[in-house]
Amino acid sequence: MAPEPPLLSMSGITKSFPGVRALDGVDLDVQAGEVHCLLGQNGAGKSTLIKVLAGAHQPDDGTIRWRGEAVTLRSPIAAMRLGIATIYQELDLVEHLSVAENVHLGHEPTAAGFVVRRKSAKASTAQLLKRLGHPEIDPARLVGELSAAQQQIVSMARALSHDVRLIVMDEPSAALDPDEVDNLFRIVGDLTADGVAVVYISHRLEEIRRIGDRVTVLKDGRAVAGGLPAKSTPTREVVALMTGRNVEYVFPDRPAAPAQGEPLLEVRQLARDGEFEAFDLSVRPGEIVGLAGLVGSGRSEILETIYGARKPSSGQVLVDGRPLKPGSVRAAVRAGLGLAPEERKAQALLMLESVTRNVSVSSMSRFSRGGWIDRGAELGAARAATRELSLRPDNPSVPVRTLSGGNQQKAVLARWLLRGCRVLLLDEPTRGVDVGARAELYAVVRRLADEGLAVLLVSSEVPEVLGLADRVLVLREGRVVHTAPARELDEHRVLDLVMEGSPAS
Amino acid sequence: MTQPVSPPRGSTDKVPPVGQLPAWRGLMARADVRTLSLLGVLAALVVIGGITKPDEFLDTRNLQLVLTQASVIGVVTVGMTFVITSGGIDLSVGAIVALASVWATTVATQEYGFGGILFTSVLVGLGCGLVNGLLIAYGGMVPFIATLAMLASARGLALQITDGKTQIVTVDGILDLGERDAYILGIPPLVLVFAVVTIIGWLILNRTTFGRRTVAVGGNAEAARLAGIDVRRQRLYLYLLSGLCCGIAAFLLIILSGSGQNTNGNLYELDAIAAAIIGGTLLSGGRGTIVGSVLGVLIFTTITNIFALNNLQSDVQQIAKGAIIVAAVLVQRRTASTT
Numbered sequence: 075m076a077p078e079p080p081l082l083s084m085s086g087i088t089k090s091f092p093g094v095r096a097l098d099g100v101d102l103d104v105q106a107g108e109v110h111c112l113l114g115q116n117g118a119g120k121s122t123l124i125k126v127l128a129g130a131h132q133p134d135d136g137t138i139r140w141r142g143e144a145v146t147l148r149s150p151i152a153a154m155r156l157g158i159a160t161i162y163q164e165l166d167l168v169e170h171l172s173v174a175e176n177v178h179l180g181h182e183p184t185a186a187g188f189v190v191r192r193k194s195a196k197a198s199t200a201q202l203l204k205r206l207g208h209p210e211i212d213p214a215r216l217v218g219e220l221s222a223a224q225q226q227i228v229s230m231a232r233a234l235s236h237d238v239r240l241i242v243m244d245e246p247s248a249a250l251d252p253d254e255v256d257n258l259f260r261i262v263g264d265l266t267a268d269g270v271a272v273v274y275i276s277h278r279l280e281e282i283r284r285i286g287d288r289v290t291v292l293k294d295g296r297a298v299a300g301g302l303p304a305k306s307t308p309t310r311e312v313v314a315l316m317t318g319r320n321v322e323y324v325f326p327d328r329p330a331a332p333a334q335g336e337p338l339l340e341v342r343q344l345a346r347d348g349e350f351e352a353f354d355l356s357v358r359p360g361e362i363v364g365l366a367g368l369v370g371s372g373r374s375e376i377l378e379t380i381y382g383a384r385k386p387s388s389g390q391v392l393v394d395g396r397p398l399k400p401g402s403v404r405a406a407v408r409a410g411l412g413l414a415p416e417e418r419k420a421q422a423l424l425m426l427e428s429v430t431r432n433v434s435v436s437s438m439s440r441f442s443r444g445g446w447i448d449r450g451a452e453l454g455a456a457r458a459a460t461r462e463l464s465l466r467p468d469n470p471s472v473p474v475r476t477l478s479g480g481n482q483q484k485a486v487l488a489r490w491l492l493r494g495c496r497v498l499l500l501d502e503p504t505r506g507v508d509v510g511a512r513a514e515l516y517a518v519v520r521r522l523a524d525e526g527l528a529v530l531l532v533s534s535e536v537p538e539v540l541g542l543a544d545r546v547l548v549l550r551e552g553r554v555v556h557t558a559p560a561r562e563l564d565e566h567r568v569l570d571l572v573m574e575g576s577p578a579s
Numbered sequence: 580m581t582q583p584v585s586p587p588r589g590s591t592d593k594v595p596p597v598g599q600l601p602a603w604r605g606l607m608a609r610a611d612v613r614t615l616s617l618l619g620v621l622a623a624l625v626v627i628g629g630i631t632k633p634d635e636f637l638d639t640r641n642l643q644l645v646l647t648q649a650s651v652i653g654v655v656t657v658g659m660t661f662v663i664t665s666g667g668i669d670l671s672v673g674a675i676v677a678l679a680s681v682w683a684t685t686v687a688t689q690e691y692g693f694g695g696i697l698f699t700s701v702l703v704g705l706g707c708g709l710v711n712g713l714l715i716a717y718g719g720m721v722p723f724i725a726t727l728a729m730l731a732s733a734r735g736l737a738l739q740i741t742d743g744k745t746q747i748v749t750v751d752g753i754l755d756l757g758e759r760d761a762y763i764l765g766i767p768p769l770v771l772v773f774a775v776v777t778i779i780g781w782l783i784l785n786r787t788t789f790g791r792r793t794v795a796v797g798g799n800a801e802a803a804r805l806a807g808i809d810v811r812r813q814r815l816y817l818y819l820l821s822g823l824c825c826g827i828a829a830f831l832l833i834i835l836s837g838s839g840q841n842t843n844g845n846l847y848e849l850d851a852i853a854a855a856i857i858g859g860t861l862l863s864g865g866r867g868t869i870v871g872s873v874l875g876v877l878i879f880t881t882i883t884n885i886f887a888l889n890n891l892q893s894d895v896q897q898i899a900k901g902a903i904i905v906a907a908v909l910v911q912r913r914t915a916s917t918t
Contacts, residue, residue, distance in 0.1 A: 383805060407807030421805055424798040426865045435795055436806045438788040445787045489806065 079142030081106040081271050082127075082158075082240060087136035089122055096122040098295040099136070104240065104271045109262060111282045111304055112275045114292035115316055115534055120275055123292065124242050127273070128160040129153035157239030161229045161246060169218030174199040176217050177232045202231040205264075207257050223254045230261065241265065242273040247281055259285050279309055291315040313569050324513040325541035326520035332544065333361035336395070338528040339411075339497045341380060344389030349375040350552035352389055357497065357528040362519065364543030364560065365532045368572050372552040373532040374416050377499045380530070381413045382406040393497060407436065412490030414483065416501040416532075422486045429470040429477070430456040432485050437493040459488040463518050480504075480511030487518065497528045504538060516542055536568045548572060613859045616910065617874040620903075624878065628885045635888050643767055649880040650773035651676075651831045652850050653873060657780040658824030659851040660872040662817050664784070666797035666864025667722040669821045671711060671729035672851055676844030678733040679703040679829035684746040684839030693752040696833060701826035707733055708822015712815035726818075730848070737841035746839040756834045769831050776827065781869040793817060797864025853900065854879055857907035878903070 082104040089097040097119045104110045114120045125131040127138075129147035138145055140156055147153045153160075167176050174192070175182075177199045182190045199213040208227045211220065217228060226246060233241050243262075247255045262272055262285055276282060282289060286304030290297055291312065298315050337356035345352035350372035357363045367373050378384045380391050385401030392398065399405040415421035424432055433456040434441070441451035456470045465477075465484040474485055483503060490498060500519065504512045519542060523529050533539050539546055540560050548556040548571045556571050628636035635641055655672050662669045682688065683699040691698075707729060714725040748754060755761055756768050763771060784790040792813045795803040804810045825844075832843055856862055857878070858871025879900060886896045 381805070403804055404807055404809060413805055415805060420799070420801060422802050424795055424802060424865070426798050427794070431791065431794075435791065435803070435808070438791055442788050445789055447786055447788060447791065449786070493807075 079139070080104060081141060083139040083142075084123075084127070085137055085139075087123065087126055087133045087138075089126060089131060089133050096295055097126070097133070100292065100295070100297045101300055102290055102297065103301060104273060106239070106271050107266050107269045108287040109266055109272045109274050109285050109304075111286040111289045112273055112292065113279075113282065113289055113312065113316055118292040118316075119295040120292055121244070122295075124160060124244060124273070124275070127153065127158060127242060129158075154236055157237055158242070159233030159236060159238045159240070160242040161226070161233055161244065163244040163248065165222075165225050165229050167217045167225055167229060167232075170216060172214050172216055173203075173211060173220070173228050173231075174213035176228055177202065177213075177235050179232070181235070198235070199231060202234055203227065205234070206230055206261055223250050226250070226258075238270060240271045240273065242275075244275045246274070247276060247278065255281070279312060310566065310569060314565075324516070326517045328520075328544060329360065329524060333358040335359055338394060339380075339530065340392040340395070342390045342392065344376070344379060344391065345387050346375060346379055346384060347387045349379075349384075350549075351554075353547070353554040355530075355547065357530055359496070359526045359528050360523050361545070362523050362529040362531055362543045364539035364546045365530070365549055366534075366536055366539040366546055366568050366572060367549030368534060371549040371572065373534070373549055374501050375552075376549075377413065377501050377530065377532055378415075380406075381411055381499055383413070407493070407495075410494070410496035411499065412436075412493060412495035412497070413499045414486045414490070414501060414503055416505065418479075418482055418486060418506070422489075423474055423482060425473075425475045427474060429460060429465070429472060429474050429485050432474045433459055433470065433488045433492055436489050440492070455492055456488070459492040460485065462491065463488050464514070478508065478511065479506035480508060480515055483507060483515060484518070487522075491522070495527070497530070498522060500529065500531045502533055503531065504533070504535070536565050536572075540565060540568065611859075613910075614868070614870055614874070617858065617871060617878065621874060621878055621881065624881045624885065628881065628888070631885065632888045636885065639765065641884065641888075643762075643765070643770075645877075645880055645884045646770045646773075647767050647835065648883070649876050650767075650769040651828050651835065652847060652854070652880070653773045653876040654776045654824050654828040654831065655844075655847050656851040656854045656872045656876050657776050657869060658821035659848075660780070660855045660858070660860050660867050660869055661784065661793055662722075662821045663852070663855050663860050663862060664797045664864060664867025665793045665814065665817050666800065667715065667814065667817065668726065668852070668862075669711065669818065670723065670726040670848045671707065671733060672821065672825050673844035673847030674730040674733035674737070675704055675707040675822060675825035676829045676832060676847055677737040677841055678707065678740075679826050680832050680839040680843045681737045681740045681746060681841055682839075683829065684748055684833060685740060686746075689748065689750055692750050696748070696750060696753060697830055700830040700833065701823065704822040704824070704826020704829060705819060706822070707825070708819040709815075711822065712818035715818060716811040716814035734841070737843075741839070741841045743841065748833060748837050748839070753834055754837055757837065769834060772827065772831060776824070777869060777873050784867060784869055789813075789816070794865060794867065797861075797867070799865070850876075850879060853904050857904055 080103045082102070084100065084102040087097050087100045088095070100119065100123055102123070112120050112123070122131060126133050127147070129150045129152050132148070138147060145156065168179065171179070174195045178195045183194045183198070185191050196213040200209070203209055203211050203213070206227050208224065211224055211227065217225060220228065246258055250258060262274070265272060274282070274286065282304050289299070289302045289304045289307065289312065291299040291302070293316060302312070335358050338359045339357040341353070341355040343352040343354065355363065365373050365376065375384065379386050382398065382401055382403040382405060390397050391400070393409040393411065396409070398409055419425060424435065430453055434452050438447065441448045441455060453470065460470050461468065463484045465481050465488060474482060477485065503519065504515055507515060519529060519531070531539065531543055540563060543560045546558060546560050546563055546568070547554050548568055550572055655676065659669055659672060679700045682703045683696045688695050688699050711726055711729050714720045715722050718725070761768050784793065792803070792808050795806070795808055796810050796813050800810055829843070833839055854875030855872045858868055858873070858875035860867040860872060882899055883896055886899070
């Protein structure tokens with residue numbers, strides 16, 4: 075037993091949601107006065123973990139110790155009473171209330187038990203804002219009138235208005251300008267000097283090097299590394315942990331001869347202001363082209379713009395040499411495009427419906443006459459499409475929400491297969507898919523390409539792009555920085571390209 | 580129970596395979612629990628009515644009356660069910676019924692006779708639905724606000740047309756339809772219209788691409804859009820459909836009352852929403868049931884009838900309605916969390 079137990083010690087935290095295990099036995103130790111960084115890709119389990127810590131989610135299993143004592147965080151209020159405050163990425167402020175009212179929301183200083191002492195609330199708020207280096211924010215102003223950076227300061231003031239021992243900050247720098255980030259780091263420094271612990275979540279490795287003490291890396295709901303030294307662990311090692319080299323992926327063989335023929339999908343000087351710069355791209359039938367890049371590099375935006383879900387600022391998308399009407403999903407679908415979006419549940423699936431109806435939704439005219447659906451034909455077509463992809467269970471009448479992540483993805487692919495789509499856009503196709511099911515999904519994608527589809531694949535997992543794609547475009551901050559056949563690239567080269575600009579490893 | 584008993588040879592062949600239940604149990608499994616419980620409530624109400632007022636409640640004329648009263652609001656509810664299933668709401672149905680009923684009964688319209696009245700009712704309903712649909716689908720307005728504005732304007736216009744006076748219908752063909760002579764096999768024509776609208780509504784929702792698109796838009800509009808469905812056009816059609824149902828209901832009301840009044844259809848929006856919700860249609864969209872909605876309408880109309888027969892005031896009726904809505908939603912939440 076160490077003489078001084080850690081401030082916070084979470085061990086074996088497990089949390090499942092229907093169809094997905096978000097946390098699978100995660101450990102996290104936080105010492106008083108340290109900045110503990112939490113790293114991981116989207117979907118790695120970071121937000122679930124901090125919601126457990128904030129008392130917003132109840133873990134299925136595992137223990138939480140606070141100053142050495144086992145505790146149960148039944149509600150956000152329970153966590154707050156212990157001294158745990160969370161500053162979420164989407165700030166949870168009430169826009170139509172003043173700064174002071176927001177800071178003291180739920181624990182207003184009162185006279186006679188219910189009359190809010192507005193003066194005292196304002197005074198203490200002003201003091202907190204001064205401590206945070208923003209005395210210019212007027213406690214009487216409405217929060218909705220403030221800038222994003224100022225709102226964040228208010229959120230922090232709210233955390234500090236409690237007797238706080240640990241602050242969780244979820245991507246606090248995402249909305250900030252560089253000089254505001256400096257101020258944020260100064261605040262973090264002041265807090266830790268007072269013995270407050272900070273759990274800091276960010277995608278930006280250079281920030282973690284500047285202010286972090288230790289790093290815990292999450293991947294697929296597990297802590298793949300805990301308590302690494304933040305300043306001395308090589309970047310490459312951290313990224314490798316995030317992108318997950320601990321699993322050996324099995325990729326299908328590429329065809330012997332490179333794909334021939336005219337490009338099926340062509341992108342010419344496509345650009346969207348503030349998201350990605352003009353680039354060219356072409357995909358032939360039978361070819362898989364991959365886009366590699368970190369979160370925020372513009373990958374998903376590119377796919378959605380090609381698909382017509384976002385309107386481009388300039389440029390063209392051509393299918394079979396014919397330009398598509400920009401910003402029209404229907405035109406894209408009619409021309410033979412199909413998208414398997416990043417957020418399957420929010421963007422692709424009808425969660426209340428059966429697999430059949432999810433598969434048939436894009437090709438209802440195929441088995442209907444005059445709007446009248448031939449349900450037998452529909453079921454038969456859905457069964458054929460899902461069988462071709464070996465979707466389990468082999469019963470398309472079951473509700474789609476009962477399927478595993480991998481099989482839900484297959485249902486989305488079956489939708490486009492049934493539609494007879496010729497260009498498949500895959501956005502993070504294996505997110506939320508079990509490791510075992512991935513190889514099968516890769517094989518399916520390759521087989522679809524072999525059958526003549528053009529596939530454009532986006533993934534933040536570099537090995538996935540390198541292993542599955544024939545050609546790779548590397549993206550950094552909305553710019554295509556490199557294009558090469560996948561055979562000529564290796565993971566280190568790609569990581570160097572996507573990470574360029576952050577402190578060298 | 581000490582030793583496992585091995586079955587005699589060949590007996591396993593006789594065990595029916597899982598999934599092949601006797602016909603009636605298969606039927607029970609198909610009809611969902613909610614529909615059955617609604618039928619149970621309705622049956623219980625009939626029993627209560629039969630016990631408290633045996634002679635009056637079970638009288639054929641009374642049952643015909645109950646069904647006739649259910650017909651007007653029932654047609655409106657079928658349209659409302661579509662709108663709610665798509666994740667929308669239509670607060671203007673009562674006002675549209677009022678406007679359509681007075682527009683169709685002005686002296687000028689009545690000159691065109693039966694056809695003029697029918698045509699005008701339907702056209703006014705469609706026109707209001709078109710405005711709702713355009714505002715919501717292409718104007719980006721929230722359904723609640725757009726249809727609230729329609730409620731206010733349509734009521735106002737109806738008052739302007741009538742100047743608050745009741746417009747008596749003098750066209751013979753119309754009034755005859757409400758007479759007993761017009762009953763077909765003892766069923767009032769109004770009830771037949773309601774039945775036809777219900778059947779067509781059920782078929783559209785459950786058997787056509789239009790119904791599928793409605794459910795998809797309500798279940799996940801973004802997914803529907805990315806799947807290639809024209810979500811805006813679908814929304815426009817849905818409010819048109821609701822307007823059409825209001826127009827038909829207005830025509831039924833003209834037959835029933837022999838007049839057009841600007842106070843017609845008062846609070847129909849609340850009755851229709853309540854009937855759809857207790858029927859099992861999700862207010863958040865993505866799931867809708869025509870059968871449930873119709874049962875909801877029948878339950879409410881039967882309660883009103885029983886209370887009236889027992890000389891209970893309408894305030895008591897309203898309280899009972901409120902309690903039923905709360906109970907139905909609580910039951911729904913129960914079943915939703917267990918499935």
